[in-house]
Amino acid sequence: MEFDGRAVTPDELARLALVNYGHFTTMRVDRGRVRGLSLHLERLVRDCRALFDADLDPATVRRLVRRVRGDSPIMVRVTVFAPDLDLGRPARFVEPRLLVSTRPVQDHDLPPLRLQTSGYERDRPRVKHVGLFGAMEQRRKAQRNGFDDVLFVDRHGNVSEGATWNIGFIEGESVVWPAAEQLPGVTMALLKGLSQTAMVRPIAEPASMSAAFVTNAAVGVRPVGQIDDTALASDAAIIGELQAAYLAIPGEEL
Numbered sequence: 001m002e003f004d005g006r007a008v009t010p011d012e013l014a015r016l017a018l019v020n021y022g023h024f025t026t027m028r029v030d031r032g033r034v035r036g037l038s039l040h041l042e043r044l045v046r047d048c049r050a051l052f053d054a055d056l057d058p059a060t061v062r063r064l065v066r067r068v069r070g071d072s073p074i075m076v077r078v079t080v081f082a083p084d085l086d087l088g089r090p091a092r093f094v095e096p097r098l099l100v101s102t103r104p105v106q107d108h109d110l111p112p113l114r115l116q117t118s119g120y121e122r123d124r125p126r127v128k129h130v131g132l133f134g135a136m137e138q139r140r141k142a143q144r145n146g147f148d149d150v151l152f153v154d155r156h157g158n159v160s161e162g163a164t165w166n167i168g169f170i171e172g173e174s175v176v177w178p179a180a181e182q183l184p185g186v187t188m189a190l191l192k193g194l195s196q197t198a199m200v201r202p203i204a205e206p207a208s209m210s211a212a213f214v215t216n217a218a219v220g221v222r223p224v225g226q227i228d229d230t231a232l233a234s235d236a237a238i239i240g241e242l243q244a245a246y247l248a249i250p251g252e253e254l
Helices: 010-019 037-052 058-068 133-144 186-192 237-247
Strands: 022-029 074-081 097-104 113-119 149-153 159-162 166-171 174-178 199-201 211-216 220-227
Touching: 010 074, 022 037, 037 058, 037 074, 037 186, 058 074, 058 097, 113 133, 133 149, 159 166, 159 174, 166 186, 166 237, 174 186, 186 211, 186 220, 186 237, 211 237, 220 237
Parallel strands: 113 149, 113 220, 174 199
Antiparallel strands: 022 074, 074 097, 149 159, 166 174, 166 211, 211 220
8 A cells, every 4th residue: 555656654544534535446457457547547537626626647646556566466446535634624725645555356256246226326426436434334234134235226216336336237138227327437438338239228127127237347247146036147148248348358558
């Protein structure tokens, strides 16, 4: 874990933990390359402007991520926050800083997810911010009810996203993405760019779809086996095709 390219201090981490204001992106780095790197950088620049009214230099992000890359694939999270942010006067301009942390990659095959729907909408859903309390609370409730994770449903009764992933559905031979407000995920954007026939529309009855899958940088494409009490076809051929297509996307050099 590095803070602007040096060891982070406990006081700096305390500011992030206690104030909990910032944003981040998480990417898989494999031999110095990242699928959708330009989209991750665009997200950081966009969210930094939205939360801090400040410009973020993508070249600096690339340089700091290069410092922590290794010979094996790793997950790298870049968190942007301001240790000098005043809890009483957050409108005062402060310089955002970069915390780069890593964790191992899960390369083994993961079983299909069992999801429980729950009515919930994240604050500022289009910003990948560090305020994860609500999402983690909903995930915890779903897991205590015997499910693997939670699937959010908005105030209009339409599916939006999960706690840390986007979701897509299979209807016949087509991929359908929810139209509800959600975080624009990088993996989802990459998959959308591969298809000319994918649809985006409100989805009020997710269990009526023939199959479903979740997407994020850590798992790529992972099938869903159950939503609430309804089983889905987690072995649908089109999901395997999506997995293969995603893995075939070349990474961009850091």
